[in-house]
Amino acid sequence: MAALKNPKIGVVLFPGANCERDTLHASSLLPGAAVRHIWHKDASVGNLDVIFLPGGFSYGDALRCGAIARFSPVMRSVIEFAEKGGIVIGICNGFQVLTECHLLPGALLMNESRKFICKNIHVRIERNDIAATRALNKGAVLKLPIAHGEGRYYAPPETLQTLEANGQVVVRYCDENGNVMPEANPNGALNNIAGICNARGNVFGLMPHPERASEPILGNTDGWGVFKSLMM
Template structure:
């Protein structure tokens, strides 16, 4: 085993369904260490990066992510994050981060009322995070979304502070990088697709980089997120 391998800890809630995709991307595509962490565990297995994967944790009962937040493992994830640990929430994982208060805002039902499953384009608004250091600022990534509740909403004050502090990491855009309403798959405020915490160690994104990490799957742009994470951990 090479010394430069980092360990991804993929949390598994009842109803998670992208846990194996995230594990596959980390372990087999990126050739790093990866372990599943069952939601009842209170130990994060010494992971360098915690992944909250997509899916329908607890059947999306009450609100998306609302119940997963009370899983035993989440107490540890919150502690890990508050100590500066790296946490990425993808899709349902983003919703869990919002409910857990690790990121601000909520996800409303898509404005179309439909579940949207398709490739979208994302403009990289901030390439100096530990999640995007291998991307180019202003660059465009092609990554799929698959969600029914991805319509990012927060109060005007919160959105302003996200914008002012450069915490909007990704915005839905056209293939050429133009940010338009047509490119917005769910009605998110300011086309927001991903945000990072003020401290920079917690990111939530609705699109699925783990589903776009190999060209056979239609795009390998999602790999850049994993590469960024690996480099940031190795450099620390």
């Protein structure tokens, strides 16, 4: 895909979201970017290059995380956008919404520890040929914050096998040296999976929060690479 100049970026605003401003702000730091929120009741997402589904607790996580957001009026247009090859990135609750609406396979279950985990973790970049990782090196280790109660990635064995065979795992939990091992897995996710993409590579979901680590004032800029990648 050609590099984006002056990218038009939309961040969906679901009731109960709480990372939509951070995500919009981080996006706005891209030179020439035009950023705006998309209301959950909008019938159309309009003309955009990238859509973010932000973190938070859409609809109070009623029933299951992301289960109700999936049926927001705007999601029909988001799904259409994704099916046409548009770039969609779901962060945390946004990742949960993407699995609920089947844009990504699998599901996010309650953390193995049953605790809400809010801390910095490390992830390893497993592929750098999708829109959100192009500026990063394969094998690079990022320190990113996580903040979730339901982040244990699960997929049935045959789905997991397909994901691995297709190289759809984009980021994996690891230690600070990039070793993928059980001790570095914060939530019990299968195969240390922190984020995956669809087969086409245009839809990407991850549990860590790159927007919370995207400028020096935040004390961590490791997440900026995800945003910077969008222009490469």
